[in-house]
Amino acid sequence: MVKETKYYDLLDVAPDATDAELKKAYRKKALRLHPDKGGDPELFKEVTHAYEILSDPEKRKIYDARGEAGLSEQGGMGGMDPQDLFSQLFGGAGGFFGGGGRPSGPRKTKDLVHRVSVTLEELYKGKTTKLALTRNIICTKCKGRGGKEGANRSCTTCAGRGIRVTLRQMGPMIQQIQTTCDECNGTGEIIQAKDRCSNCKGKKVVPEKKLLEVHIDKGMKGGQTIYFRGESDQAPGAEPGDVVIVVDEKPHERFKRQEYDLITEVEIDLLTALGGGQFAIHHLDDRALIVHLEPGIVIKHGDLKVIPGQGMPSQRHHEPGDLYIKISVRFPDTINTESITQLERALPPRNTIEKFDKKVVLEEVIMSDADSRQRRGMYNNHDESMEDEHDEGRVQCANQ
Numbered sequence: 001m002v003k004e005t006k007y008y009d010l011l012d013v014a015p016d017a018t019d020a021e022l023k024k025a026y027r028k029k030a031l032r033l034h035p036d037k038g039g040d041p042e043l044f045k046e047v048t049h050a051y052e053i054l055s056d057p058e059k060r061k062i063y064d065a066r067g068e069a070g071l072s073e074q075g076g077m078g079g080m081d082p083q084d085l086f087s088q089l090f091g092g093a094g095g096f097f098g099g100g101g102r103p104s105g106p107r108k109t110k111d112l113v114h115r116v117s118v119t120l121e122e123l124y125k126g127k128t129t130k131l132a133l134t135r136n137i138i139c140t141k142c143k144g145r146g147g148k149e150g151a152n153r154s155c156t157t158c159a160g161r162g163i164r165v166t167l168r169q170m171g172p173m174i175q176q177i178q179t180t181c182d183e184c185n186g187t188g189e190i191i192q193a194k195d196r197c198s199n200c201k202g203k204k205v206v207p208e209k210k211l212l213e214v215h216i217d218k219g220m221k222g223g224q225t226i227y228f229r230g231e232s233d234q235a236p237g238a239e240p241g242d243v244v245i246v247v248d249e250k251p252h253e254r255f256k257r258q259e260y261d262l263i264t265e266v267e268i269d270l271l272t273a274l275g276g277g278q279f280a281i282h283h284l285d286d287r288a289l290i291v292h293l294e295p296g297i298v299i300k301h302g303d304l305k306v307i308p309g310q311g312m313p314s315q316r317h318h319e320p321g322d323l324y325i326k327i328s329v330r331f332p333d334t335i336n337t338e339s340i341t342q343l344e345r346a347l348p349p350r351n352t353i354e355k356f357d358k359k360v361v362l363e364e365v366i367m368s369d370a371d372s373r374q375r376r377g378m379y380n381n382h383d384e385s386m387e388d389e390h391d392e393g394r395v396q397c398a399n400q
C-alpha cells in the first residue's frame with residue numbers, strides 16, 4: 001500500500017509497476033510531452049521528476065512509505081535536468097531533438113540531426129542525395145589549444161572545473177545548484193586576449209563545410225535513420241558525435257504505404273465493372289500496370305483486389321510487398337429507358353416487395369435527394385466513398 005499515487009498517476013502506471021513498465025511509460029510520455037515536440041515544458045519536467053524518483057529504488061521506497069513530504073525531508077540534490085535524464089534514456093546527447101544535455105560516459109559532442117524529406121518514388125527507386133553541413137573541426141593552426149603553447153591558464157573562478165556549485169539552504173534541506181562558469185564559459189581555461197590563436201580566436205575549433213553523400217536505399221521507411229559516425233562537431237578532448245539523417249516520407253497523392261504494401265484507389269465505370277475491360281495504374285517508377293477485367297466477372301463497388309509483388313521493394317532483398325487496389329464503381333446519373341429491357345434480360349430479377357401483415361397500411365411517398373447540408377449531418381467524418389455506400393443503403397430502406 002503506497003501513501004500517495006501522484007507520481008504513478010503522472011506516468012499512467014499502477015503503483016506496483018515494474019522498472020521496465022516505468023521506463024516504457026516514461027518513454028511514451030516524454031516523447032509526447034517533450035518541449036522540442038511542442039509539449040508542455042512544465043508537465044514534461046513533472047513527469048521527468050516523477051520518473052527520476054520512481055526509477056531510483058531508494059527514493060521509490062521513501063516515496064511509497066511517506067509520499068512527497070518524505071522525499072523533501074531527505075534533502076540532498078536539487079534534482080536532475082530533465083533534458084539530461086531524457087538524453088540518457090534515449091541514448092546520445094540530444095538524441096533526435098538536437099537539444100542540449102551532457103552525456104555521462106566519455107565526453108562526446110552533440111549529434112547533428114538532419115531531416116531529409118523524400119518522396120515515395122524516391123523510396124521506391126532508391127536515391128543518392130548530397131547534404132552540405134557545417135560542423136566545427138579542431139583548429140589546425142593551434143592544434144586545438146586555442147593559443148600559444150603555455151598560454152592556457154586554469155580558470156580561478158571555477159578552479160578549472162568549468163562549473164560552479166553553490167549551496168542554498170531551503171528550510172530543512174540544503175540544495176546544491178550547478179551552473180556553467182561564466183568566466184571561462186565552462187571550458188575551465190582562460191587565455192589572455194593577446195595570446196589567443198588568430199585563426200580560431202581562442203575557440204580551439206573552426207567551422208568547416210562538409211558534403212555528405214546520403215544513400216536512400218530502396219524500400220526505406222519514414223523515421224529510419226542513417227548514421228555518419230563521428231562526423232559531428234570536433235572538440236578538444238572529446239569524441240565527435242554522429243551526424244544522424246532522419247528520413248521523412250512525404251505523403252503521396254496516389255499511393256498510401258503500409259509497411260511494404262502499397263494501397264491505391266481506382267475508379268472504374270459501371271460498364272467495365274459489369275462487362276469487363278481494363279484500367280491502368282501509374283506506378284512509382286516509369287511503368288503503368290495494365291489490369292484486364294474478364295467479361296462475365298462482376299467487379300463490385302468497394303471491392304479490394306491485390307497485385308502480388310507490386311508493393312514497395314524490401315530493403316534487404318526479401319520478398320517485395322503487394323499492391324492493394326480499392327475499387328470504386330462510378331454509376332451513371334441517368335440511363336436511357338429504352339435500354340432497360342436489355343438490362344432486365346442481363347441482370348438478376350428485381351427484389352420483390354416485402355409481404356406485410358394486413359394491419360400495416362401501405363402509403364405511397366416521394367423520395368428526393370438530400371441536400372448537402374443534410375448529407376453533412378448524416379455522414380460527418382466519412383469520406384466520399386463511404387457516402388456512396390450509404391446511398392445504396394438508403395435506397396433499399398426506402399423500398400421497404
Ligand SMILES: [Zn+2]
Pocket residue numbers: 139140141142143144145146147197198199200201202204205
Ligand atoms: Zn586556433
Ligand SMILES: [Zn+2]
Pocket residue numbers: 155156157158159160161162163181182183184185186187188189
Ligand atoms: Zn571557469
